[in-house]
Amino acid sequence: MPSTPLIRSFSQLESLDPDRPVVTLFSGGLDSSYLLLRLRRMGIREVHAVSVDIGEDESSGYKRQVAAALGATVHILDRREEFAARYVAPAIAAQAVYLGIHPVSSTLSRPLIAHSAVALARTLGAQAVLHTANRSQNTLRRLNGALGLLRYEGAFGSPYDLDPVSRDDKLAELREAGLDLLAGRIVSGDSNLWCREFESGILDDPEMHEVPEEMYAWSRPTAAPGDTDTVTVTVEHGLPVAVDGVPLPLTTLIDQLNHRVGAFGLGRYSGLEHLDHGEKVLEIREMPAAWLLLHTYRHVESACLDAELVREKRHLEQLWVREALEGRWFGELRLALQTFMDTCATRTTGSVTWRLRTGGADTRAISAPAPLYLRDREAWEDRAIAAESAPFARTGPLLTTV
Known part of the structure; x- marks a missing residue:
């Protein structure tokens, strides 16, 4: 292996030992499928494609089909409960919103995905953990940062960092290999139980x-004009x-609110996010x-x-967000x-009752068992x-001697 453990190009993969296992992160998308094809062509005999299920759109059956066609062993790891409890819940408490524009999402999922891949790689004695992020994706520094902080002993990184391959070339090579399942995609997507x-x-x-x-699944308005819904979150x-x-359970609570709040067209975000060197995408x-829970939490906290x-917490929240999103x-x-x-x-315990309406929501009750608010001014x-x-009254007026 090269002296540095960081993989940044496809040429570096030539140094891998064909007789030792390799773990790849696998979404079922074009980039991760093409990486499996390249590893197969290199003669790597044991490739393990890891898919961490945190509530994404892609079906397990589809992923198994693609991985099998490319000669990889697929591992579907159900981490939905862990994702909610150990990543989403802390983000709610930290009010993790990027510069006031949108709640963070892949910032939360990448550490869990990296942790799951490293655990499997250590079990298998794998020589490398590979992913497919490129330099126009913030996932690159988040996965590399997590893998480094987890002190993974082998090589890790993305060959797309310094060696991008065009979409057309990837599609053509996969088609030649007998895999023609990916041509219809018009955007790059990432989904989990917290965000699409x-x-x-x-x-x-x-x-x-x-x-x-x-393209929207949760926030496509289905409520009739004039309809309202009252919901209380504790x-x-x-x-x-x-x-x-x-x-x-938090996973069920999030799923229920995604559909119930989304029925009124709420919870859509669009905006720019910075890359590693300051460019925006x-x-x-x-x-x-997330829209309702973060607002609920702030009201209860207040x-x-x-x-x-x-x-002071609002200031520290942005430090929390910065550290998380920078990997x-x-x-x-x-x-x-x-x-x-x-x-x-x-100390943050209470409930908020909301009246949902098309395009917005209004509070109807904010309640806490040990509140600082007044009910009768x-x-x-x-x-x-x-x-x-x-x-x-006890001491009487002060006397002044002139």
């Missing part, structure tokens, strides 16, 4: 882009735990559950925490910031004045 995201292809140009309505110690008083998202603490999820600063967020979360003023006046 689109970029590239017809969305390359920020100055002129339009998303076909059929948070206990920083964790969303119930909808309309019915306790739900357009990304489109739909995240109805009801429970001192204003100065909330102000340092497992880094010391992000973990230290999470401790602060978790401390605040222990006049009564509070009377009590406050009485308490302030009591010492004066």
Whole structure:
């Protein structure tokens, strides 16, 4: 192997030992399928394609079909519960929104995917963990950052970093190999139970882009004009735990809200996100559950925490987001910031009732068992004045001697 463990081009793959296992991250898409083809052509005898199920769109059956056609052993790892509990829940507590534009998503999934791949690679004694991100994708630094912080012992990285292959060339070579399943895609997609995201292809140009309505699954409006829906979300110690008083696992709660909130056309985001060297790319998202849960959390938090603490937390939230999206999820600063967020979360308990309507939502009730809010301002003023006046009444007026 080369002295550096970082794989950045297809030529570096020639140094791999054909008799030792290789693990690749596998989405079933064009890039990951083409990588399997190249590894097969190189004579790597044992290729393990890892797909981490966190609620994505692609079916397991489809992935198995593609991997089998390219001679790889596919591993479908169900990590939905772990993703919700250990990645999404902390992001809700940290109010993880990128520069006020959109909630983060792949920022949360990449560390889990990397962790799952490293665990399998160590079990297999694999010589490398490969992925397919290119330099116009933020996934490149997030996966490489996570793999480095996890101290994976073998080589890792993406051969597309310095050695891109055109879409047409990838399609043609896969077609020649007997695989013609991928030609109809017009964008690059990434999905999980928290978010459906689109970029590239017809969305390359920020100055002129339009998303076909059929690409949306959760936020396509289905509510009739004038329809409303009332929904109550309960948070206990920083964790969303119930909808309309019915306790739900976080995965089920998110799924339910994606469809219920999305029925009113809520939870769509579009905006620019920076690349490694400061350039910007357009990304489109739909995240109805995230839209409601993040707003709910902020209301409950405001009801429970001192204003100065909330102000300082809002500053630290952006540090949390920066560390996570730059690929340092497992880094010391992000973990230290999470401790602060978790401390605040222990006191964040309450519920918010929303009235959903087409294009928006309004609060109808904000409730907390140990609130800082007032329910009767006049009564509070009377009590406050009485308490302030009591010492004066006991001592009488001050006498001034001239």
